[in-house]
Amino acid sequence: MIALGLDTDAIDREAAAALVSRQAPATLRNYVRANPDAIGTIQPFEFLAGGRIDAYLKGDVTLQSAERDRNVSPAQLRLADALREAGTLKQRFNFGFLTDPDASDQRPEAAGLGVAILGSLYMMAIVLVLALPIGVAASVYLEEFAPKNRLTDIVEVNISNLAAVPSIVFGILGLAIFINFMGLPQSAPIVGGLVLTLMTLPTIIISTRASLKSVPPSIRDAALGVGASRMQAVFHHVLPLAAPGILTGTIIGLAQALGETAPLLLIGMVAFVRDHPGAPPEGFFDPATALPVQIFNWTQRSDPAFVERASGAIIVLLVFLLAMNALAIVLRRRFERRW
Amino acid sequence: MQPTKIAARDVNVWYGDAHAIKDVSVDIADNTVTAFIGPSGCGKSTFLRCLNRMNDTIASARVTGDILIDDEDIYDRKVDPVQLRAKVGMVFQKPNPFPKSIYDNVAYGPRIHGLANGKAALDEIVESALRRAALWDEVKDRLTAAGTGLSGGQQQRLCIARAVATSPEILLMDEPCSALDPIATDQVENLIHDLRRNYSVVIVTHSMQQASRVSQKTAYFHLGNMVEYGDTTDIFTRPRDQRTENYITGRIG
Numbered sequence: 001m002i003a004l005g006l007d008t009d010a011i012d013r014e015a016a017a018a019l020v021s022r023q024a025p026a027t028l029r030n031y032v033r034a035n036p037d038a039i040g041t042i043q044p045f046e047f048l049a050g051g052r053i054d055a056y057l058k059g060d061v062t063l064q065s066a067e068r069d070r071n072v073s074p075a076q077l078r079l080a081d082a083l084r085e086a087g088t089l090k091q092r093f094n095f096g097f098l099t100d101p102d103a104s105d106q107r108p109e110a111a112g113l114g115v116a117i118l119g120s121l122y123m124m125a126i127v128l129v130l131a132l133p134i135g136v137a138a139s140v141y142l143e144e145f146a147p148k149n150r151l152t153d154i155v156e157v158n159i160s161n162l163a164a165v166p167s168i169v170f171g172i173l174g175l176a177i178f179i180n181f182m183g184l185p186q187s188a189p190i191v192g193g194l195v196l197t198l199m200t201l202p203t204i205i206i207s208t209r210a211s212l213k214s215v216p217p218s219i220r221d222a223a224l225g226v227g228a229s230r231m232q233a234v235f236h237h238v239l240p241l242a243a244p245g246i247l248t249g250t251i252i253g254l255a256q257a258l259g260e261t262a263p264l265l266l267i268g269m270v271a272f273v274r275d276h277p278g279a280p281p282e283g284f285f286d287p288a289t290a291l292p293v294q295i296f297n298w299t300q301r302s303d304p305a306f307v308e309r310a311s312g313a314i315i316v317l318l319v320f321l322l323a324m325n326a327l328a329i330v331l332r333r334r335f336e337r338r339w
Numbered sequence: 340m341q342p343t344k345i346a347a348r349d350v351n352v353w354y355g356d357a358h359a360i361k362d363v364s365v366d367i368a369d370n371t372v373t374a375f376i377g378p379s380g381c382g383k384s385t386f387l388r389c390l391n392r393m394n395d396t397i398a399s400a401r402v403t404g405d406i407l408i409d410d411e412d413i414y415d416r417k418v419d420p421v422q423l424r425a426k427v428g429m430v431f432q433k434p435n436p437f438p439k440s441i442y443d444n445v446a447y448g449p450r451i452h453g454l455a456n457g458k459a460a461l462d463e464i465v466e467s468a469l470r471r472a473a474l475w476d477e478v479k480d481r482l483t484a485a486g487t488g489l490s491g492g493q494q495q496r497l498c499i500a501r502a503v504a505t506s507p508e509i510l511l512m513d514e515p516c517s518a519l520d521p522i523a524t525d526q527v528e529n530l531i532h533d534l535r536r537n538y539s540v541v542i543v544t545h546s547m548q549q550a551s552r553v554s555q556k557t558a559y560f561h562l563g564n565m566v567e568y569g570d571t572t573d574i575f576t577r578p579r580d581q582r583t584e585n586y587i588t589g590r591i592g
């Protein structure tokens with residue numbers, strides 16, 4: 001700062017250093033440890049600004065509010081202004097928000113969604129891989145092959161009821177079965193994925209059965225009439241015609257699962273996780289969080305800077321949901337080549 | 340007199356509690372065209388569907404009695420309805436082409452039964468089936484177009500081509516000409532004449548003229564009963580039953 005010719009008398013060194021994130025010393029320390037030769041040289045670094053400075057640049061903190069704020073002083077803000085004039089302090093998009101792990105209460109500026117996004121993606125992958133085949137197989141069996149009797153009636157009623165069970169109950173089930181009974185690790189995407197699979201299955205089964213029902217019976221007759229087996233009739237003719245509906249149901253189910261919070265709280269996915277989960281499949285067993293849980297978590301933090309984090313995370317979640325819906329529409333168009 | 344291909348004995352069909360076919364016994368000869376006539380709702384389609392066990396697919400339908408094809412009871416537990424339907428082809432009352440291309444519609448049967456080895460052989464089967472169904476000239480330039488995009492009459496002929504393509508021994512046709520103009524009807528009737536050389540054909544029709552033109556045997560159905568069965572010429576010139584006479588002279592039906 002002296003080099004920049006700024007007036008440093010108005011502020012002590014410690015307060016000046018507090019302009020940058022508390023993450024900075026750790027970053028610097030790690031760098032020096034890794035490159036001992038760098039001691040005594042001048043290296044350029046890029047650090048995040050502290051949460052209050054960040055908020056000041058965005059207009060949420062003012063010189064007046066700083067008078068009353070224990071965490072920031074007007075002197076610091078004036079220094080920030082000066083640094084900005086000098087071009088040392090810049091405003092740009094923080095991509096770390098999308099890739100970095102969560103950070104503690106003291107460093108809201110460093111908190112990122114990396115672990116939550118990975119956790120959510122892992123769980124979606126698990127849900128897709130388990131719920132789609134199981135759901136479609138169950139629907140095809142119930143709709144095309146199962147005899148219509150008391151037992152299948154009971155199964156049917158129960159599937160509809162399952163769709164209405166509060167999601168927190170699935171969380172308790174997951175806690176009891178997957179964690180306590182089967183001994184799977186807490187906070188792991190595998191457990192979250194399994195719980196969400198159970199939740200998503202009824203949705204997929206109900207929509208798959210509806211789309212199987214909507215295939216005209218004359219198509220089945222036509223296939224059987226030329227000597228196709230029931231399997232062939234289903235797999236060659238009925239399923240392809242039902243595919244758009246099945247896809248829509250699956251993506252709606254996935255979108256629901258993506259936004260689901262309550263059951264994940266119960267299986268410990270709300271934990272503070274500093275390390276990204278590893279690559280699948282081992283990564284499925286590493287601790288992670290999920291997007292909606294991260295949002296919930298951030299809204300509970302005291303530092304006002306987390307409000308901004310939570311809003312950002314909500315936007316990310318919505319973007320994911322929009323992308324999934326767009327994908328659903330594209331896939332449906334692709335399959336819906338109705339002749 | 341041709342040997343018997345299909346022998347039905349005391350066949351009864353119920354849809355739930357509704358008795359749709361009552362004690363029908365009939366011998367259907369090989370290399371013969373047999374026509375089923377009768378007023379709407381009298382059970383012609385129902386009885387036809389018994390002959391290739393398509394009634395199995397209707398949950399409420401129950402069939403009793405014996406139906407023997409080549410002296411084998413087709414309702415025997417040993418008989419695989421899938422094999423049976425490959426042998427007994429069917430053209431449904433409502434045209435029901437697959438929502439696929441014209442080519443794929445006709446090629447589907449031969450494909451699943453492995454009737455053609457190689458693309459060329461399959462092409463040949465498709466072409467000959469479409470020619471026999473009098474559809475080839477209209478669709479030869481657009482075989483990849485949708486089968487469901489054809490006109491009603493064309494769809495009906497497509498379904499005939501699809502049934503013929505698997506070379507069944509028996510062909511069941513449920514009003515195959517209901518949506519056809521006189522020219523196409525004529526062509527389909529020629530096809531039926533051709534088929535008779537190798538197959539046994541059963542045709543349901545509402546047209547007396549058609550029945551008398553194409554068939555050698557005619558059965559008259561009335562309210563689930565088979566009232567009269569005999570040579571087509573006899574039925575149309577000297578009906579024995581009053582109900583048959585009323586029907587063919589246009590007083591009922």
Ligand SMILES: Nc1ncnc2c1ncn2[C@@H]1O[C@H](COP(=O)(O)OP(=O)(O)OP(=O)(O)O)[C@@H](O)[C@H]1O
Pocket residue numbers: 354357359378379380381382383384385386397399432
């Ligand atoms: N799937 C079904 N479920 C219940 N009843 C049926 C079913 N199909 C036909 N029926 C009944 O069985 C009787 C015979 O019907 P069928 O379709 O065999 O008549 P049809 O002689 O073919 O008539 P049409 O000339 O109008 O085609 C009718 O009373 C009809 O209502």
Ligand SMILES: [Mg+2]
Pocket residue numbers: 383384385432513
């Ligand atoms: Mg009918």
